[in-house]
Amino acid sequence: MKRRTIAKEIEYTGVGLHKGENIKMRLLPGDSGIVFKRVDLENKKNEISLDIINTFDLTRGTNIQNEFGAKVYTIEHFLSALAAADITDLIVELDGNELPICDGSAKVFIELFEQAGIKELEKDIMPIVIKKPVYLSAGDKNIVALPYDGYKITYAIRFEHKFLKSQLIEFDLNMKTYKKEIAPARTFGFDYEIEYLKKNNLALGGTLDNAIVVTETGVLNPGGLRFEDEFVRHKMLDIIGDLKILNRPIQGHIIAIKAGHALDIEFAKLLKNM
Template sequence: MNEFQLLQHTLAGPAVCAGVGVHSGKRARMAIRPAAANVGVVFVRSDLTEADNRIRVGPKSVARTQLNTEIANASGVSLSTIEHLMAALTALDIDNAIVEVDGPEVPIMDGSALPFIQLLDRAGRKTQEAPRAYIEVLETVEVQDGVKYAALHPSDRFEIDVEIDFPSAAIGRQRVIMPVTERSFRDELASARTFGFIQEVEALRRAGLARGGSMDNAIVLDGDAILNPEGLRMKDEFVRHKALDAIGDLYVLGAPLLGRFESRYGGHALNNKLVRAFAERRDAWRMRTPTQVLAEAV
């Protein structure tokens, strides 16, 4: 209970960076700015001015989930690869932020959430005079796609249980189970990088994906071999990155969770399928402040 934040937070000042989009290959500048209480996370395509260029994050704002999470608004304005930044925002308890990007995709940086954590640390965090709300899971909601499975279960804290299984000997079957706090995210998940197989690059680029991908921003595998000269940052970096992705994907619900997320062999598509199913099950969750949860525990 002592990990709850009683009040909302935004940034103390702006945070600015620039980099290439891993899928578009296009360079973009991003500025994360403070926002008023109860605004939530709003992305702005600052390079587009002739249409509504604001995209408020929510369960139905996710438009595509092929190898990343892409959001869009009713005007068709879209932005790709928001998941790593979203994971960093929720890990650092940032409730309200305006994120301006002058291109079609959030910069990939090094392929992890660590550069965004460092960026937000430099900007600082500001407490706001508004109570924070959490989404409390009351009943299990689950989705399946063949052998792939994802669920949200009741819990008095945010926990994850993520498992993956790849035929590559470099990955194999990996599983991570942990409570998600700012400290555990910083220490155990933030630096885990995205990954891909060199055999798939040509097909992905024909499909308009992975045009900015390289060993500078991803773990690259060739069958059973890891091509990056520096190797892995942690022995199970692959499943930890999948957990990082899921944390970012879940934050499109618009508030931090009190619940246990479970995933077997899933990814962005299944995560969003779960988010949408969960949002529609109004009997399965409720909004609670930490004060309410603590009062009920007495």
Template structure:
């Protein structure tokens, strides 16, 4: 048994939102036992709260969005990913708009900020999300499976028709050290031909070569951090989306071409399964 954990002190982040393109600030604060992860919209007068759990997911187009009524917060997966691996059970996340800052398109910045804040051990035991049976979410082309396992492991296969990318596979037993070195620095990705269409849809308005890896038919426009950076970022996203189970997860997750929709459906299925 492990005790619940919150942050030892509050921390602050600022930047622009990846999709909104608007200035964004986030304050992450300690919270009492059994609070979970709760987002708070500080730009609204009644400061509405949205708990980061799978049943509050409303949209998964290019990002994970949680909502309460007509109040939403989107692109939460990178921050949730860092919180998940750092082992934070309880915190408040105050956001001054609909989207946290993207920083440099990964979760390394958030993870470093959390490490700077430090951990505070609380007085109640953690309710771990332990996978004790097989779960599978499948749409005929893509799937994600959860299997019992005594650690937190993710095996991901990414299939991309572009010859520059092709098939990428990565498999990690996720620990704080592995995450900081091999997963957290992996950035989000975009195909140059898609960018205008995305922006016409109101997406990617805060994207730049500072926070997105962009490729075209000739090659990579910016320098990669890893040869397989795409699949590592996919794993980063899975870790964030699985935090929507409501706790720190233990199990082996095997995915092929999975994205936010399947990831969050799996998180919801696990919650309904009583793990």
């Protein structure tokens, strides 16, 4: 596959999930991988390359930092859209330390890439080809990769919750399927988490416009769900983004059970050397 970037620059401004501040994002064509640039920092040490060695604090999202302390939080939805669009090279300028949350899904990012257009570069990129089973587990969380002629993901979730219990989906991934079935799925949280998050200065930008809030009897969002199984679809969106940390296409079948950002990144470390 040829490396790819966007054809022209494009801008978007939206609220960051955790700080609740407006973030201006400017996307520019690039040819040196995915690079995040904190334009709000005065020094020249404000560039953070998309690299697994730069990940940190994977409790509630996927975050990266450089050796000088510049950080960018909550990049997983953006990375997921990059993976679906096969974009390997891009400059991402931000005037804050997190990505806009948009509507809590990857839909806006896909639309931005479509507006900017895609341009092929001269250099090739080698895919990660799963040739033998790869397995990682932590308690009841599991990820497996199996040989497969394509890119397929099977994902299962299970919660001990009155409303949200078990869901499972499986998709062969391509841009058409991703755009229709996965990109619109929004991030979600439980009503009992809200007080803790606010007390710890997290999710200050979270609203019913950019997250699903789950209660014991349903969801608080007036418009309801976009899919009956929107929760597991969003978890699939997340793992697609987390594995994009390697910035290489994947050929294989990924099976994930109750995985999360931390396990996703540990699994990516296993795939890195394949």
